[in-house]
Amino acid sequence: MSLDSSNKYRKLILGLFLVAVVLLGKIFYIQIIDDKYKISASNNSMYYEVINAPRGLILDRNGEVLVGNQSSYDILCTPREVADFDTLQLAKTLGVSVKYVRDKMKEYRYNRTRIGFQSVPFIKQIDAEAYMHFAELEYRFPGFKGQVHTIRKYPFNAGGNLLGYVSEVDAAFIDSHPEYKSGDYAGRTGLEAAREDDLKGVKGYRIFLRDSRGRIQASYKNGEFDKDAIPGRDVVTTIDARLQQYGQELMDGKVGSVVAIEPKTGEILAMVSSPGIDVSMLADIGKHYGKISRNKYKPMFNRTVMASYPPGSVFKLINGLIGLEEGVLRPSDTYPCSRGYSYGNGRKLGCHNHRSPLNLEEAVMMSCNAYFCYVLKDILENRKYGSVEKGFDTWREYVLSFGFGRKLGSDFPGELSGNIPTSRFYNKRYGKGSWKFATIVSLSIGQGEIGATPLQIANLAAIVANRGFYYIPHIVKDSDDITIDAKYHHRVYTKVDTARYNTVIQGMWRGVNDRGAGGTSNSAFVEGLDICGKTGTAQNPHGRDNSVFICFAPKDNPKIAVAAYVENAGWGASYACPIASLMVEKYLNGEIGEGRKELEERMKTANFIN
Amino acid sequence: MSGNKDIRHGIDWSLIIIWAVLMFLGWVNIYASVHNSTSPDLVSRPEKQLLWIGTALILAVFILFVFKPRMWAVLSTPGYILILILLLATIFLASDIKGSRSWLTFGPISFQPAEISKITTSLALATLLGTSSFKLNNFRNWATTLFVLALPALAILAEKETGSMLVYAGFIFVLYREGMSGWVLGFMALVILLFIFTLTSPRWVPFTILGVSVLAYVISNLVSGKRSVQKKKKKKSRTLLFSLIALAAGTALIFTTNFAFNHVLQEHQRSRIEVLLGMKEDPSGVGYNVNQSMIAIGSGGFFGKGFLHGTQTTYGFVPEQSTDFIFCTVGEEWGFLGCLVIIALYVLLIGRIVLDSESCREPFARIYGYCVASCFFMHLFINVGMTVGLMPVIGIPLPLLSYGGSSLWAFTILLFIFLSLYRHENTY
Numbered sequence A: 001m002s003l004d005s006s007n008k009y010r011k012l013i014l015g016l017f018l019v020a021v022v023l024l025g026k027i028f029y030i031q032i033i034d035d036k037y038k039i040s041a042s043n044n045s046m047y048y049e050v051i052n053a054p055r056g057l058i059l060d061r062n063g064e065v066l067v068g069n070q071s072s073y074d075i076l077c078t079p080r081e082v083a084d085f086d087t088l089q090l091a092k093t094l095g096v097s098v099k100y101v102r103d104k105m106k107e108y109r110y111n112r113t114r115i116g117f118q119s120v121p122f123i124k125q126i127d128a129e130a131y132m133h134f135a136e137l138e139y140r141f142p143g144f145k146g147q148v149h150t151i152r153k154y155p156f157n158a159g160g161n162l163l164g165y166v167s168e169v170d171a172a173f174i175d176s177h178p179e180y181k182s183g184d185y186a187g188r189t190g191l192e193a194a195r196e197d198d199l200k201g202v203k204g205y206r207i208f209l210r211d212s213r214g215r216i217q218a219s220y221k222n223g224e225f226d227k228d229a230i231p232g233r234d235v236v237t238t239i240d241a242r243l244q245q246y247g248q249e250l251m252d253g254k255v256g257s258v259v260a261i262e263p264k265t266g267e268i269l270a271m272v273s274s275p276g277i278d279v280s281m282l283a284d285i286g287k288h289y290g291k292i293s294r295n296k297y298k299p300m301f302n303r304t305v306m307a308s309y310p311p312g313s314v315f316k317l318i319n320g321l322i323g324l325e326e327g328v329l330r331p332s333d334t335y336p337c338s339r340g341y342s343y344g345n346g347r348k349l350g351c352h353n354h355r356s357p358l359n360l361e362e363a364v365m366m367s368c369n370a371y372f373c374y375v376l377k378d379i380l381e382n383r384k385y386g387s388v389e390k391g392f393d394t395w396r397e398y399v400l401s402f403g404f405g406r407k408l409g410s411d412f413p414g415e416l417s418g419n420i421p422t423s424r425f426y427n428k429r430y431g432k433g434s435w436k437f438a439t440i441v442s443l444s445i446g447q448g449e450i451g452a453t454p455l456q457i458a459n460l461a462a463i464v465a466n467r468g469f470y471y472i473p474h475i476v477k478d479s480d481d482i483t484i485d486a487k488y489h490h491r492v493y494t495k496v497d498t499a500r501y502n503t504v505i506q507g508m509w510r511g512v513n514d515r516g517a518g519g520t521s522n523s524a525f526v527e528g529l530d531i532c533g534k535t536g537t538a539q540n541p542h543g544r545d546n547s548v549f550i551c552f553a554p555k556d557n558p559k560i561a562v563a564a565y566v567e568n569a570g571w572g573a574s575y576a577c578p579i580a581s582l583m584v585e586k587y588l589n590g591e592i593g594e595g596r597k598e599l600e601e602r603m604k605t606a607n608f609i610n
Numbered sequence B: 001m002s003g004n005k006d007i008r009h010g011i012d013w014s015l016i017i018i019w020a021v022l023m024f025l026g027w028v029n030i031y032a033s034v035h036n037s038t039s040p041d042l043v044s045r046p047e048k049q050l051l052w053i054g055t056a057l058i059l060a061v062f063i064l065f066v067f068k069p070r071m072w073a074v075l076s077t078p079g080y081i082l083i084l085i086l087l088l089a090t091i092f093l094a095s096d097i098k099g100s101r102s103w104l105t106f107g108p109i110s111f112q113p114a115e116i117s118k119i120t121t122s123l124a125l126a127t128l129l130g131t132s133s134f135k136l137n138n139f140r141n142w143a144t145t146l147f148v149l150a151l152p153a154l155a156i157l158a159e160k161e162t163g164s165m166l167v168y169a170g171f172i173f174v175l176y177r178e179g180m181s182g183w184v185l186g187f188m189a190l191v192i193l194l195f196i197f198t199l200t201s202p203r204w205v206p207f208t209i210l211g212v213s214v215l216a217y218v219i220s221n222l223v224s225g226k227r228s229v230q231k232k233k234k235k236k237s238r239t240l241l242f243s244l245i246a247l248a249a250g251t252a253l254i255f256t257t258n259f260a261f262n263h264v265l266q267e268h269q270r271s272r273i274e275v276l277l278g279m280k281e282d283p284s285g286v287g288y289n290v291n292q293s294m295i296a297i298g299s300g301g302f303f304g305k306g307f308l309h310g311t312q313t314t315y316g317f318v319p320e321q322s323t324d325f326i327f328c329t330v331g332e333e334w335g336f337l338g339c340l341v342i343i344a345l346y347v348l349l350i351g352r353i354v355l356d357s358e359s360c361r362e363p364f365a366r367i368y369g370y371c372v373a374s375c376f377f378m379h380l381f382i383n384v385g386m387t388v389g390l391m392p393v394i395g396i397p398l399p400l401l402s403y404g405g406s407s408l409w410a411f412t413i414l415l416f417i418f419l420s421l422y423r424h425e426n427t428y
Helices: A005-033 A036-045 A087-094 A098-110 A128-140 A171-176 A190-194 A241-251 A285-294 A312-326 A360-366 A369-380 A388-401 A423-430 A437-445 A454-466 A498-513 A576-589 A594-605 B013-034 B045-066 B070-093 B113-130 B139-158 B162-168 B171-177 B182-200 B204-223 B229-264 B267-276 B287-298 B326-358 B363-387 B405-425
Strands: A046-051 A065-077 A120-126 A144-153 A166-168 A185-187 A204-210 A216-219 A256-262 A267-274 A340-342 A348-350 A532-538 A546-553 A560-566 B104-106 B109-111
Touching (some): A005 B287, A005 B326, A036 B287, A128 A144, A185 A190, A241 A256, A241 A267, A241 A576, A256 A576, A312 A369, A312 A388, A312 A454, A360 A369, A360 A498, A423 A437, A454 A498, A454 A560, A498 A532, A532 A576, B013 B045, B013 B405, B070 B139, B109 B113, B113 B162, B113 B171, B113 B405, B139 B162, B162 B363, B182 B229, B204 B229, B287 B326, B287 B363, B326 B405
Antiparallel strands (some): A065 A144, A166 A185, A256 A267, A340 A348, A532 A546
16 A cells, blocks of 8 residues: 555545536536526427417408408317227218328328327318317317318408418428418418518417427416417408409409509509409418419419500600600690601501691590600600700600609509610610610500509509699508508609699590590590590500500599500400499499490400400 | 444444435435326336335345344455356346346346446455455556456446446546555546547647646656655656656557547447537437436526426436436426535535545455445446536436436445444444
8 A cells, every 4th residue: 555545535535526516517507507408498398389360351441351260170180199090980070081081191100200299280171060070079089189270251252363362381481481380371472461460460379388298288387478369450451342343343354454543542442453363262272273373364463563564545644744844845736647657768657547636635635646756756856955865864754753664662562663664775775876766656655665564554544633643552551450651641743743734634534525526535434423534555466455544533633543454455445444434433423324334234244365 | 343232333324314315315306207207117116116215224224233244255256256147147148128238137026237246346346455465566466456347347348238337437446545546547537538639629639638748747756756866766767658658658549539439439329429529419319318308407497496396307308317317307306406415415425435434444344435435426427427418328327316226225235335344343
């Protein structure tokens, strides 16, 4: 034994103390200093039973429920808890085939590691009766349980693709929206998507303690920390359900759009895209999705904001107003028209047969092409600007102030900006200085490179109705639950002075009301409504012309502005004009006058799809 | 020995009280960890443990009052050989339980020879080192000692009962007390440090540790000592020789560690070490136990959640919670205070055994006492260290606290043999 062995036990006891201090130090660290274990512990042992929040309703401007909720009965299965059961009886109870049950069980077995102790949907949306039947016999099917959740209900067949649909979130959606979990529902298109944050509400939960195998043991602190679900906020839309529905009836069998706006607020009264989606399909979109997406007319596609068309003759209003504002046109100026406008080298932009010459008011009334060619020529070749290019840039500024060529900023998702070409575009196409008025003459009558959405065209009607300003068209109203962006309450003025509109409006009024004077919009006439309108016939490179019409009424203190755009329906007066005027009549009078019933019937039954 | 003296004379009652308190606290925590369970095996554990405690009491009384203390020295060699044979037989006879082949079953009774081998090895070591002519100063004696320790250790390793094998490493403290140089302990610590830092850090770190350690050794040896010039000279050359050996061995270790780690260790051992050293995050696989255990203990806070109010341990998140992970229940339900009390009790127990051993005149009793203290210490360090993530997951019980008769009996016998020897000392 070495000499210092008497000291060794002291060293060993010191070592013992050191080890004890190290152990206690680590314990102190994880128990007192580091919080992460406490958080992990609560995640570990607490089971949050989610209480889904009822989704907010979507209402129309008069309080009609466009989208409501109804209960849906699902059967869930927890494969790990399934014991022997009577397959035949279960199949009979739920109204499915035995093969369905067997296939499902096979599927669960195949995915058992992925499923683990989770519950997975066994069958969805069975009817209430089958559900009650199942509930009585539930004890015979261990591992199966019923679950009630709410699905959407559509009391009004109005605005299928406007409202959009709600569906269970998929993996891609969760990737981009991490706050959602598998099994949650979310609005995927239309208003449901645009107002998702308002509609969805906040989920609540009940907390239970569970063991490591996920088995519920007890309620946590007698529910002291449970949270109730907060229902989603109701969305009150600006839509008039009846008008919307009527618009859909009129557009049945046609491809195109009808948009109605209340000029003094910018509220969208109706927004019809045809062909649309029947609301009965929305509730169970999964079942119909394939059929809808295969339809070549793309019913899911909301043409009112997502289609860009040449506006046609309705655009003449803008050219006329710019001419007046620029001082190159006086209302009394007359221009000749010999069935068209010749612009050199024997080229001619044709016009229909009407008396000549015309002043501005008459040119609007009769929709003379030649007149507005002269007007645009004067705008572009204004000496003030020194070149056509500069003149064109000025013209474009004006056009943009009317809400064309850019997004209006509507609260509706997926809005396109349309297209108003730039001078740079023409410089690139023709070479700088190599293009002149004659090159772009078709812009005079709203053809050529101009593209506009039906919403922009309807907004033009509202601008004219307001004599020079608009509110950004929007579809959600202020309500108890929701305050909309202040921008929807601000007037947006065009660059044309409000005083300049009267001549144009007079022309539009006469186009409808001055019967026998050669106006193009006579078929829009309704006794006592003072409708002002402008037809358009937009050339369509793919087939028959598109029929376009904008109007507003009454002439003084207008209450509604409408744009109708019917693809391949011929000239403006044929379909768009009657359809738009029927919308106005329906909205202002509540019903269609006897004298126009036949017209209404003809519109409803016209079919361009088959 | 005089028959007239009070039968209680010479008994260290403080050790017996600590022993009883630990068993009681063990039972309380076993109850807490299974009271919410539905498995019949688990539910019956508190009752069974009561039975083990009862039988342990009988064993204790028997060893303390009936069995002649002198018999232990006599029995040490045959006992050692018998258990060694059992250990070897176990390798071939035992069925595989959780990857180890260490349980022998005779009818309704099953036990781990490895647990009992701690007792026999301790007795054998005490007999060997306690021989008056035996000193740890020549190669022959060193070889004999290491041979006595290595035989059962290797047999246990062959049973893949790594935990018990590691406990044998604790006998190094006994050797230290009985004459081994402290530098050997230092050298061992250095080897462990080098192993860890070679695996986790860039090369220069283990080399720096090696260099600094050897330098510290050289300096402390050359500076200290008021010995004769001749002795100094001898010592100087020895110091330099050892330094060179240490440097060479350390360098070799650094270069072979990765190879040994990747090719010698088994997959599950490797992953346990990797998780411990933070080289691999694996909260659901190998790291699951440790992670859940740390969550349970960590969530206890200072005062704990209260008896039967633990959420982690009562709802079965922690595996093996009544056996190897019993300390989690302590940590969760009794908090830091509970941990402090338990660890303090062990420190008192071990410290008291060491002090008692030092007061023994017979080397046999002293050496055996140190063996007992070392076993308790190693179990405490490895088990608690494992539950708080300081040690890899090594399945060994917490003495007297963990559920299980084999372990409870083994530690009771281990302790009471010492109490008996100690009492014998004091009745001269």
